[in-house]
Amino acid sequence: DRPLTVIAGPCQLESEDHAQMIAGKMKEACAAAGAQYIFKASYDKANRTSLSGKRGLGIDQGLKVLQSIGKAMDVPVLTDVHSDTQCAIAADAVDVLQIPAFLCRQTDLLLAAGNTGAAVNVKKGQWLAPWEMGNIVDKIKSTGNEKILLTERGTAFGYNTLVTDMRGLPQMAQTGYPVVMDATHAVASPGGKGTSSGGQREFAPVLARAAVSIGVAAVFIETHEDPDNAPSDGPNMIYLDHMPDLVATLMKFDALAKQHPMTF
């Protein structure tokens, strides 16, 4: 019943200055609205649609920047990991390890992440039913780590389209672990632009608000000061300028939702 957490940042890490600028604005916006804040950025986009898509700073430089942001800004930091060997290294630098949706069933990756003792946020695969997340939780719990978060980021719906089934949020919550709504990936159109993904950023606040009203622990929102020129996921990222208003409004729905919890 704590207030909503906002996990936000750019899709990929571009530079320390850029990350710090975004973390600073988001920290301020969250503080103003009473939200908890976690900075998010990826050091490597390991599964771009096309080979020519930019992948980011890489693990060595990337983790240094992420660690530095966490300390400089005094915010928890989340980043995604892509192989067993990256888990321990990343867990030294950040607070939350994120398992990408495509990798959500890779047993060794889940175990390696769990074994670090860091919090682990698993994104539900685009082909997976919400109730299958229980099996994934069990894999992580087998390491003794109970700091688990489960994220909805849309389910495959025909070609090049995702849909968010709002029933999935309480269904995932039935595992007993906090549920996160990833509102910007859920409006992506995977592969929709041929060699990159399209997206409908105008609908990310729709999904965020719906999820918060039902009751979630956190929203995940990628943001950029100039999304149309961002190196990845531009079509679905929210303008950084719009984030303070969006967070403030979400907090009002969060407060109301937490006064009226849904039961199942």
Place this chain on the structure above:
Amino acid sequence: DRPLTVIAGPCQLESEDHAQMIAGKMKEACAAAGAQYIFKASYDKANRTSLSGKRGLGIDQGLKVLQSIGKAMDVPVLTDVHSDTQCAIAADAVDVLQIPAFLCRQTDLLLAAGNTGAAVNVKKGQWLAPWEMGNIVDKIKSTGNEKILLTERGTAFGYNTLVTDMRGLPQMAQTGYPVVMDATHAVASPGGKGTSSGGQREFAPVLARAAVSIGVAAVFIETHEDPDNAPSDGPNMIYLDHMPDLVATLMKFDALAKQHPMTF
């Protein structure tokens, strides 16, 4: 920006006493919460999964009962029509003609309904994209009737399953007409029980709340004092006893949503 309308009643008309009992409790619950109320019941279930499914009172007796309820309870009444010839007859007895989802593209039915001058509520077909509702609106508008409502009731998602895409609500609203969320049909599992539909009534409030928080003109909720013994749609109808609380909570989200309208 008027307060939320609640369209509610039993799936099928069972008797005048039963309809009056439900209309009475719903009218009271809506008045207490500040919601507008429209009574809903069907005189004929013309497309039951199986031949042995009960169809209701029939058009003659059914329309008499509906008209009597409207007068006795002083509430507007909605019912669905299934052929061109039923439209004028039904429009004499009720206030809103509803076009069933399966029939949402039948041009003659839309024109006949439009020509009555009554309000027309069209349910989006389970196979239809939200943006296709513009073509349906144009069919009705061609009759000079602009009292049009558009209802989301779920989209086919694999077999025996519906999913509600919350983006569809603002997409349908872009037609300029009021949008209704049918929260109980959207959680049905069509044909899911072999010779009848299944349903997940526990998730109807989830979809209702999500939709109201985004901003809709109305919610549509089927309700019954004993859903498990109702002649149709039992698995997804809400217990009548639960409706006052549900309506009261939805009104709080409605008020907040109307303070913070989403723009596109």
Place this chain on the structure above:
Amino acid sequence: DRPLTVIAGPCQLESEDHAQMIAGKMKEACAAAGAQYIFKASYDKANRTSLSGKRGLGIDQGLKVLQSIGKAMDVPVLTDVHSDTQCAIAADAVDVLQIPAFLCRQTDLLLAAGNTGAAVNVKKGQWLAPWEMGNIVDKIKSTGNEKILLTERGTAFGYNTLVTDMRGLPQMAQTGYPVVMDATHAVASPGGKGTSSGGQREFAPVLARAAVSIGVAAVFIETHEDPDNAPSDGPNMIYLDHMPDLVATLMKFDALAKQHPMTF
């Protein structure tokens, strides 16, 4: 185990001369390949995407033309019906009444069609699971009419897209009634062009061949001498010039499939 039947003709009836030209070419092509032939055309397109879409000759003139074609060309004729009252009238003029996919659950229409004693071909709704066709069969059988055909024409798969699940063919065959593959509607993109449907006519032979190889009683293929200028369904109709080769090839796969029937 009789040879494949080919149900083919233009989407909508344009004129007697046009219908006769197509019926003539198709009859010849089918005779050459050893296929049984049924002429198909619609006298009314009752559910066009948009109000401005052409609907055809209408029931009075249309049924006259269809009856005349049947006699003049000595071929059985199929047409679709849209209301209870049309069934008996249409059954006087043609051999097979077809229930459109959107209407496949309308009980009264199924009963009226069954009561004519004519053969009834039901298209599976785009939102319906193949195994739900058993309930539809039961509705028709209740009239004492056992001349039932079941047609696959694609299932909703995300927005504006259909997919054909080849498992559905044997699943529908388990009812004991002949199964038809509608290869041209199954490659339509419903509403895909905004105010009309798109389609991928190049893939219709793919679905036809796959279905025939598995084993079906008939294929349904809409054809036109100039599809791009046809009044409806142009994007998915096959060029009439291509039909003799297509039918001839399908007959080879049909012969092989009937030597190697699949069992379940």
Place this chain on the structure above:
Amino acid sequence: DRPLTVIAGPCQLESEDHAQMIAGKMKEACAAAGAQYIFKASYDKANRTSLSGKRGLGIDQGLKVLQSIGKAMDVPVLTDVHSDTQCAIAADAVDVLQIPAFLCRQTDLLLAAGNTGAAVNVKKGQWLAPWEMGNIVDKIKSTGNEKILLTERGTAFGYNTLVTDMRGLPQMAQTGYPVVMDATHAVASPGGKGTSSGGQREFAPVLARAAVSIGVAAVFIETHEDPDNAPSDGPNMIYLDHMPDLVATLMKFDALAKQHPMTF
């Protein structure tokens, strides 16, 4: 236009004797029918639904067995790889590296596999459109390796269900690379049994025959002498006893399809 290749074997490697028995029977069946044969088995099931699912012999012992089978039986061998580092090791032991569907977008894995010079078979992700495989081909081709195969294994269709869109086969073939139909995974019901996948083995021959009739380079079929007691994928594997007949029939459809190639 070479005759069909059959890629077949047990889902997971159980023991050298077991693998040799299956490879022996399949080699014989394929030789009798004129099909080319590739033995398939996995040394590690790295993404089981549940942690308690058996994973197999592991990479060290597994690759030894696979290499031994290849030599002893004089058949090419295919196995799947799950990380960059496994690629070179596996390529020393087998002929074809397979990229699992969940990993089909992992750039480093595709590059590592390509760099081995071995043939690379990529399974299309369950959430991916067929036309997105071009981007994956480009990743592998960037290594100079053109020995690429693309496999259809079903696309997510609602929850716990896959559907095979037969249009995807020619769409993938438009890349210019051979296309494989994985007929047994395509009938799996992912996660359908709670802590493991269900399946409909009776429909695997349906999909195999449909694909071969359209024209594919290979079919992929998992097989076991006692599927219901196999350590993984039992519900969709074909009985080994049924394989000789199945292969013989498929070869007849293959021969006919190759006499009548489809053009796009």
